[in-house]
Amino acid sequence: MKKAVIATTSLAGCFGCHMSLLDIDAKILDLIELVEFDKSPINDLKTFTRECDIGLIEGGCCNSENVEVLKDFRKHCKILISVGECAIMGGLPALRNNIPVKECLEEAYLNGPSVAGNNEAGIIPNDDELPILLNKVYPCHDIVKIDYHLPGCPPRAGLIWEALYALLTNQKIDLPYELVKYD
Amino acid sequence: MNQIIKIEIDGQVCMxxxxQYLVDVARENGIYIPTLCNIIGMKPRGACRLCTVRVNGKLMTSCTTPISNGMQVETKSEELDNLRNGIIELMFAEGNHFCPACEKSGNCELQALAYRFRISVPRFPFQFPQRDIEAGHPLLIKDHNRCILCKRCIRAIKDESGKSIFAFTKRGPKVGISIDTTLSAKMDKTLAQKAVEICPVGAILPRAQAFRSPIGTRKYDKTPIGEEESSKKDPVAL
Structure with a gap:
C-alpha cells in the first residue's frame, strides 16, 4: 500500500501539539508504517517536496508569515486539520485580541518588567525581514478552509492517533469521551 | 392531594x-434533558433555551413547561441536537472562553455540555468581544469574558433581606452581570462560595485560589454531564 504523506507546522503555537503527537509512544512505529512525512519540524524539511494527503496545523495566525504558511499548506494538502485550541480559536495568543497591537509591542519591548530600563533607545523591532503582526490572532478556519478540528491544549495523544488512524484507514471515527477536551 | 399525571417522553411512559415542570419529571424518570440556566428547586427562567424539546409537536423549553395529561414529548432528534449544539456553539463564539487558561475548566457546565455533544469547533465566527474583569470585591472575581448571562447568580444569591447581590448592568450587546458593591460588602465566605458554585462557567471565581484539582480528577474529566440522570443503556449517545 502506498503510504500517505503528512505535513505538519506550528504557526502561533508552542509546539505542545507536536509534543502530543510524539506522545503516542510506541504507536509512532505503527504510524510510520502508514505515513511518511513531508514538510514538518519533525524531519526539518523546510519546503514542500510534493502534494500531501494530510496537513496538521498547530497554532493560529498571529502574523503575516503564519497566513502565508497556512495558505501554502492549503494549496499542498488534500485534507487540512486544525490541531489544538490555538489553531481552532486562537488559543492563549488570542488573549491579546482586545489589546491594540501598539500597546502589546510597547509592553513587550519598552514597559514590561523584564525590559523596562533595558531598552534605552526605545527600539521596537520593525525590520523588513520580520513578519508583520496582525491586528488580532485568527483561528485557522478564518483564513482557509479547514476540514477537521481536534480540540485540546494539547489534544490528547490518543485523540490525534484515533483521528489519524481513522482517516488513514478510511474508517468512521467514534471518539471516546475522555479524549475530547479543551484544556 | 397531589394529582399524578401520565405523560410520554421519547415513547416511554412517565409519571x-x-x-411539575417537564425537565424535573424527565429527570425523575431517568431521562436527561440538557440544561444550563436551570437550578433544581428554584423557579425557572428559560434563559438559555438549551432544554428545548418538542411537546405535542411544538418546540418548548422543558424547564418552564408544566406537564399536562397525555403530553407527548420528544427530547432526542437530529433537529433538536442541532438546535442545542447551535446554542452551545453560540455561547462559545459570543464570549471569550479560553478554556486552557480558565480555573473552572473541567468543572464548567458549558464546557461539559460541549464535551457531551463532542463539539470540536463552533459553526459561528469567534467574536472576541472587549470585556472587563471586575476584581474589586474582597472575596470574588467577576469575569465578564466568560459570563453567559444565565441569571443563576441573580436568582440564587441574595442577602438577608432577599435582595439579589448580582444584577444586570447596561443593555443590549453591552449587558453584563455585576456584583452590587453595597449589598455584597457584608457577604460572608459561605455565600461567596455558593456564588462560585452556582455559576455554571468561570465567570464568578474565588479570589486567591486559582487552579486546585489536577487534570483527570475534575468533575467532567471522565463523567459526562447528565450521566447520573440519563438512562443506563446508552448514556452518551443523546
Missing part, C-alpha cells in the same frame, strides 16, 4: 405530579 409526574400536576404542576
Amino acid at each position: 409526574g405530579q400536576k404542576g
